[in-house]
Amino acid sequence: MxxxxxxxxxxxxxxxxxxxxxxxxxxxxxxxxxxxxxxxxxxxxxxxxxxxxxxxxxxxxxxxxxxxxxxxxxxxxxxxxxxxxxxxxxxxxxxxxxxxxxxxxxxxxxxxxxxxxxxxxxxxxxxxxxxxxxxxxxxxQPRAGATFPGRARLLVPPQEGHADHCYAVAVGAVLxxxxxxxxxxxxxxxxxxxxxxxxxxxxxxxxxxxxxxxxxxxxxxxxxxxxxxxxxxxxxxxxxxxxxxxxxxxxxxxxxxxxxxxxxxxxxxxxxxxxxxxTLRQAMEDLELIHPGPLRAFGDDVLREATVWP
Incomplete structure (x- = not known):
């Protein structure tokens, strides 16, 4: 224990x-x-x-x-x-x-x-x-990314700064x-x-x-x-x-x-x-990129006609 x-x-x-x-x-x-x-x-x-x-x-x-x-x-x-x-x-x-x-x-x-x-x-x-x-x-001052002795660095853009990290940790600690x-x-x-x-x-x-x-x-x-x-x-x-x-x-x-x-x-x-x-599917279905409202049907028709989204 x-x-x-x-x-x-x-x-x-x-x-x-x-x-x-x-x-x-x-x-x-x-x-x-x-x-x-x-x-x-x-x-x-x-x-x-x-x-x-x-x-x-x-x-x-x-x-x-x-x-x-x-x-x-x-x-x-x-x-x-x-x-x-x-x-x-x-x-x-x-x-x-x-x-x-x-x-x-x-x-x-x-x-x-x-x-x-x-x-x-x-x-x-x-x-x-x-x-x-x-x-x-x-x-x-940028953060280093994920590193470990003897292994290649994992660096993903855009790099966060130390202020970004410190602020997020400070707020997270309160939560x-x-x-x-x-x-x-x-x-x-x-x-x-x-x-x-x-x-x-x-x-x-x-x-x-x-x-x-x-x-x-x-x-x-x-x-x-x-x-x-x-x-x-x-x-x-x-x-x-x-x-x-x-x-x-x-x-x-x-x-x-x-x-x-x-x-x-x-x-x-x-x-x-x-x-x-x-993925585009997440944008269209999960986030409803063409938002509910009077223009939605028209927007959906435009994307369908342009073969962007079925």
Whole structure:
């Protein structure tokens, strides 16, 4: 029998209920808008670090960013700023955002769903501090792909950046936290910060890092410390505490973070596999590419006449 510290869930089987939502969160890495050409995940990463550097409570940032990410699964770039700019009233903006959240929040525990719903429309003071300098480095530092010593690298385009991965892990850690009986704040921070050293060190993956041998850990520690030293003292202290969750599963919070990290790495590649295997039949039948409405019959006739789709 496994020791309690190795239990994968407080309630076995519950992670499977979250898988569809966690899978769809991968899309935020590749959804781009004119306002956010690096993608919605990179934008969330910047926004989270700017809020933290400005002194916003990490627990509030964790809930706000997770709520925004979950709503964006269906709404994409239609966030509060865009909807206000487009001319919607504050009440209409709130209704749209809550529809986005509610569309995918069914698998979440009622308490977490309620907290995310409240956080979604809270309007914290706009951060005055810019994101720390390492944030832009992580936005533009690509992930290595899947590597293993002695085997060829598996690299699938478009490459995700470290900000993409860290943001997805941070949000995922909040979503799985209740499965482990964990408070979400520290797992969220661990997700945001567990690759600080890659702001300086390009990612060589497991295969490349193995060649560094005993040089790897001191390098990682040195550059993590340099990034932490650039943060306000209070924030640096809590990020250090969060980073203690990495490399072990000795607490509910550590299990929540490490579960989200493992899930993101696998689901990222699953997203690429799903895209590579996509067929026109899925577009026409599963996604109803010619949408229901007054023009559907005409569209179907056009595709049939052009022998595109029977």
């Amino acid at each position: 496994n020791a309690p510290a190795r239990d994968t869930a407080a309630a076995p089987g519950r992670l499977a209920e979250l898988r569809p939502l966690l899978s769809e969160l991968m899309d935020l890495k590749r959804l781009r808008t004119p306002d956010h050409p690096d993608g919605l995940a990179a934008h969330g990463f910047r926004r989270a670090w700017a809020a933290l550097a400005s002194g916003v409570d990490p627990g509030a940032v964790a809930l706000q960013e997770t709520a925004r990410a979950v709503a964006a699964v269906k709404l994409g770039g239609l966030d509060a700023d865009v909807l206000v700019r487009a001319g919607l009233s504050p009440g209409d903006v709130a209704r749209v955002l809550h529809r986005g959240l509610d569309a995918v929040a069914g698998p979440l525990e009622p308490d977490l769903r309620e907290r995310l719903s409240l956080a979604l429309t809270q309007t914290p003071d706009a951060p005055h501090a810019p994101p720390p300098a390492f944030v832009e480095r992580l936005v533009h 799985v936290s209740s499965r482990f009986g964990a408070a979400p704040s520290l797992p969220f921070l661990a997700g945001l910060s567990h690759h600080l050293f890659n702001a300086v060190l390009p990612d060589a993956g497991y295969g490349g890092e193995a060649l560094l041998g005993d040089l790897l850990e001191p390098l990682m520690k040195r550059h993590t410390e340099a990034a932490l030293a650039s943060l306000p003292v209070r924030l640096s202290k809590v990020v250090r505490q969060a980073l203690m969750l990495t490399g072990n599963v000795d607490s509910p919070e550590a299990r929540a973070f490490n579960a989200a990290d493992a899930l993101d790495r696998a689901l990222e590649l699953e997203a690429h596999a799903r895209a590579a295997g996509f």
